[in-house]
Amino acid sequence: MKRKLLLSLAALVVVAGAAALGVVGWMALQPGPYAFAGGSTVPLTAYQGPSPTGAPAEFAGVDAAKGAAYITAMADCQACHTAPGGKPFAGGRAFVLPFGTIYTPNLTADPETGIGNWTDAQFLDAVHRGIAPDGSHYYPAFPYPSYTMLSDEDVLAIKAHLFSLPPVKQANKPNTFGFPYNQRWLMAIWSALFNPNERFRPAPEKSPEWNRGAYLVEAAGHCGECHTPRNLMQALDQRRKFGGATGEGWNAYNISTDKVSGVGDWRPDELAAYLSTGHARGRGVASGPMGEAVELSLSQLTGADIGAIVTYLRSVPPVKGDLPAPAGPAPATPQIAAIDNPVGKRIVEGNCASCHAWTGAGAAREEAQLTGVRAVNDPSGANVALMILHGSGAATARRPYMPGFGKVYSNDEIAAVTNYVTARFGAQPSRLMAADIARLRDAN
């Protein structure tokens, strides 16, 4: 009897193990980031078309330093490796993850606290394989599974650019991960499973523009790191590519071609405007991490590169989401919409209506339009609340910005105003409570 039980238990373990393996395998053996396009791919060296890598000719051809700066902007290293108010690339920015807080390291050429002593090979190992000079593995908060697609030349151009900047002496802050997440060796296994360590492979059947876009989006821009949901093993789930995910409390929305939840009904010029300026009329303003991506990276790119990104994005298959289609304009007078939320109304009329107008169409600036904007039509209310808390930056010069209200408005008030805004200007009201706002404050 006892033996039988033991046997069946053993069998169970075997089955469970096999199942786990299967699941992990299913996760690991998922399609590559641009496999949806079908057709064949070739190594970069074998590709006949114009090179999809590097800086555009107008930069690279003129001045190697400019080209290197451009490639660094393409890869948007600065946003993560700069602390708020700190020196660019000196690191120290905190990322609050479920398992602890991670601080980005100093990327300046300071030999003591930065990467001033690194060899080219060490830098390549770090960016392509997530392996530090001491052999330890980085956490995939560092997007090396995307960067692994960057060409060697581009990675070394980034290094050259970093080394051309004034070194900053600023010691790295230790991460606060607890067991088992502080076991870095586990990352070696993770890497083996989820980082293919393979450079970008162009698709000859696709247009040169598409290939350039794929390189910018997948390798340099690492868009999927935010916009693609992750599986249980924290790897990008390419089967739901660009279906939307969350990070730092923000919803990184569905940017697949789904017409309701994604950007399938955005015109190419709208996409281009949004990416290059942080705003497209009636679509909203890039805020939070996306605002930074525009400010530090996308707004620096040439029109042709933005066009390539748009071309590529529009080829990504739709992933259905559960976000509603945006609602139409709101009535002009506040009384008409009988929303039982006096606190929300009070704050909207005091602090918001001057810019956004009671119709939500924007009073003076088109950036202030609320209707039609994804965040406002997101019943989670997270991005609206975060914008109210922290403001929404001018992603590029001379654009208006919204100040943050988190310092003197209470959690109850921020929740109320978010709920009012989504109810009045969106498709479905959010139902945030003070505790939700407290969580968002912590996440950010």
Added chain:
Amino acid sequence: MGTISVNGETYEVVAASDTPLLWVLRDELGLTGTKFGCGIAQCGVCTVHVDGVAVRSCQMLVGMVGQRAITTIEGVGDTPVGARVQKAWLDLEVVQCGYCQPGQIMAATALLAANPDPDDGAIDAAMAGNLCRCGTYVRIREGIKHAARP
């Protein structure tokens, strides 16, 4: 940059088209009745009318005005509603330092032009964007009601 129409007069504007209307009015046209208070649409002292609608001139770029009619505190008394509001402000001694009052009067006039007999909720909705550090709110509310039913 082109011309704009303020209080019925046409003005040639030299400033760049992305200059906020506020600074064109104040610094270029010398119409200093419109005030600066925050620059971020939180105080309302810069309120003017664009085609009769109250707008924060610190947010409106002069290049976006086009041929729409701008009315400022210097001209709003020429409209019957504006004159009524100004008179109510005098009758009830609304004003203290007065710095916010051009904006208050512009907002109140736009409200009354659209809604001749506003209740407290409508007054809140129209006026809550206008700060007054001197704290004249009690009288602003009374002033609007007085102007609505003189």
Added chain:
Amino acid sequence: MLHDREEQRGGTLSRRSVLRGGAAVLGGLVLGIALPAKRARAGEPQAAGAALNAFVHIPAQGPVSLVMPAVEMGQGVYTSQAMCLAEELDIGLDQIEAIHAPPDREHYGHPTFYVQATGGSTTTMAWSEPLRKAGATARAMLVSAAAAEWSVPASELVTERGVITHPGSGRRLRYGDVADRAGQFPPPTDVPLKSPDQFRLIGTRARRIDTPAKVVGKTVYGIDVIRPGMKFAALMAAPVLGGKVEHVDEAPALAMPGVRQVVVLEDIVAVVGDNTWIAEQGLRALDIMWSPGPNAALDQAQLWADTEKASTGPGVAVRKEGDAPGKLGTGVLFDATYELPFLAHTSMETQNCTVHVHDGGCEIWVGTQVPGYAQAGAAQVLGVSPDKVTVYNHLIGGGFGGRLEAAPIVTATRIAQKVSGPVKVIWSREQDIRQDMFRPLYHNRLKARVESGRIIAWQHRVTGPSILARWLPPAFKDGVDSDAIDGAAEPPYALGEMLVEYIRHENAVPFSFWRGVGPNSTVFSVESFLDLIAGKTGADPVAFRCLMLEKTPRARAVLDAAAAKAGWGKPLDPSPFGARRGRGVALMHAFGSHLACVADVAVTDGGDVRVTKVVVAADVGRVINPDTVVAQIQGGVVFGVATVLHNRITFAGGRVEQTNFNDYRLLRINEMPTIEVDLLSSSEKSGGIGEPGTVIVQPAVANAVFAATGVQLTRMPLDASLIARTV
């Protein structure tokens, strides 16, 4: 009316220029009230009409010019000063023109401060008598001139609305007709003033003289000054308090069309351009390296802790009766501390100043509460004597103490020194807050002993910096700042054996006066502490106070009036603004006035507080213009409610954390309580009213929150998390 636009804009109108220098250069006689008279200098050209003294100038034609020693910031003093002059001069307020006094301490120096300043809610207290005397003296001279002209006894003449009549013969003369001649008469020294029953203006609800121009946008504040050829400057100070400029690459700003110049001072960077906006854009384009200086580690928690620590050190006794410390060792004892944060002034008109440096001196166009300090400050920058600096004062878009310092004028002069031609320097709201001189941190430590329901021993230690030691050194006597302890030393209550002490403690944060000044901290603390004791002893807060007011009937009267009007003791109705309701009371005697306040609040489960109703009863002594008094109380209440609910300036890494109205939160019209004001009639000496409303509402609201939640506010402002209901 106020004088017209061209004139205020620094045009060359004769009247203002003749009045420069305190009318001393004018033909006819000048007279300094309460100060020695000045004689006209011989041989100076005679202007038509005459300055009969430093405050009254009667032209041959047109309105009478009255010079206003105290500046108008909204508090209504232009009207009340004019009423005092016009009352005795027998002219109507519609027949006058108000003119800003130029810097001239001899004539316009504050009768009690000596320096030429407007503040401390003192204008009516200090100026009503001298101005009435100036009006009466001028009238007597005019009457003498007419009497001489008609060869009749002066006693037979009557005056009304600027006309002198001889009823016996029916002859009439306008003041303007005899002004020149009147100027030749020696000013009488002992003119009688009217008795109150003869008043035609004082005590009436006079229309404010500054309002008509304000409602049509014609009033020219300092920020509205336009000078020919003027440029515009935006400026920035180091983000870390006291930091210095290390390096600026001027090129990005200079590359912008419309930017003219970058001015780099030791601690300030300014960009000069064709309009304010382009100057501001130029400033933003600069990548300025600042060295942080000694305050990089300045941190709010440390600032609180340092003040707390100082409050335990030795203090200077301000009032000592009996042996309070001896009595506070045993018995039923209470103690508490109350702390008040840094506050910014945030008047709606941001700091600004237009300066034209030329010909070995400068001209300054500004609205200031201290024209003399402004003049001296600019002169020092330029290394010239003060007479080389001309200050054109303007109406102010909200003072609240923020215009009692010359610092912004000094900064503007330093910038203007590097600019050719006139330049208008405007502080953005962010810079206005960052560069403010704040209401300082205050700490109050109170102890009391109670026997049979009464306080029999009391100790109050006030810890804070001394503003007066810097601002008016002679007023800082024996180690005591009389402002910081105002309201603590002389509370309206009989508190038994008493010890009130002051501890001067200063930190690196610049500080200055702020609406309500010292009593903001002392009255808040005393009134909160009384409610704490009442709460713990089960006494009714009003009844408890009444026990201690036997000797102060005026205080008792306002308390009774406020309690009655507010329905003290009756239950509060449910409110849509919050389930928890509370009513609080407070009483004060400061600025020569007595006020009591009852506030009702509603508190949500989350700890948000809405003040629903405020009742104030006030006895401010003799009232010049009752409507202005009511307006000042209403406005003061709004100011105080924002203060107790929301306001604080905090420091992190040496930086001010607040930036603009998004994080320095003022009350809006849709957050207003109803406000009821009961003005008790009184024939006592006039007290001040610009500040008491702000002072009194703060403890009343705090006590109401205490009643609603059981939690006392011991560090301002209210913190929702401390009064959130834990369900």
